[in-house]
Amino acid sequence: MENTSPTYHHFLEGWHQFMLVATFVAIAAALIILIIHYAKVAAIKTYKGKYDYLKINRIRAYQMFYFALASAIFFYGNTIGDVTVGKSLVYIFVRFFISMCVGVLVGYVIYLILKFYYPTFLERKLTALRYTPRISKSGNEMRLLSEEEEDVHLDEGMQAEENVFSIDYDVWVDEHTGEVQIEKYLGYLEALECGSCGFKTLKIEREQIVEPATEEKEGKLIKHYKCTYCQSVRTTQHTIARIIKSDSEYRLPADYILKGQRKVKSIMIEIISTKGDKKEFYFQNTKQASEFLDEFDFDNIPKQ
């Protein structure tokens, strides 16, 4: 299908112009997304504020930035090789398709990197923000209290939240003036917010199978929740599929003693599920780690 008519060449010129403009628009959009994101981060004064903002927005901002760049690649691809494309109308479709494949491939690879590889880097950055010494109102460097020291500054509800690992409070003190700053972070495990007292301390107390599931039909399950702080209770009803969850327990060896406890900075527990999911959890002492294992359940790890 030879097509070298003036009309086609005229159309091709317009197409080229349009794609070129689209390329610049996409690049500009990418840069604007990035600049706005960094400007917002820079405008936040506190480390805690930056932490919260980055945790929610960083990956999304990068995704939008790279999506715009992948679009730019697609648009630009449609301007390459005009001499060949001028020979036949078929080539314009071929070029369109190849550009699309390249754009999608680039976009997909970056999507995978941001989903599986980048979160580790972000986590490291967030950890650094969380533990950078705070400065008090009088300009002194504050000290982060250990889990053992901080309880006097937390009310009972806060302590209850920490005991079920749903919320982690960091307590910073200015040792010269006594100023205290308390920061709230999401813990390793999920607990529901209690309807009565408002703390994140509502935990499953027991699960009651009202109707066991058989191979033929689903069963019925009632979950009994109890607030570990104000003791109020709540129940919810669920259907169960054929396979019923096993009651596996995870425990540290009871007689495990760390030599030279004072030199131990933190204790890591790595839990690997049968599906291959891996999770790391850090604690300051074995007591805390053991209590964590008592609470641990794959079902109540917050989704990332």
Ligand SMILES: [Zn+2]
């Ligand atoms: Zn409550």
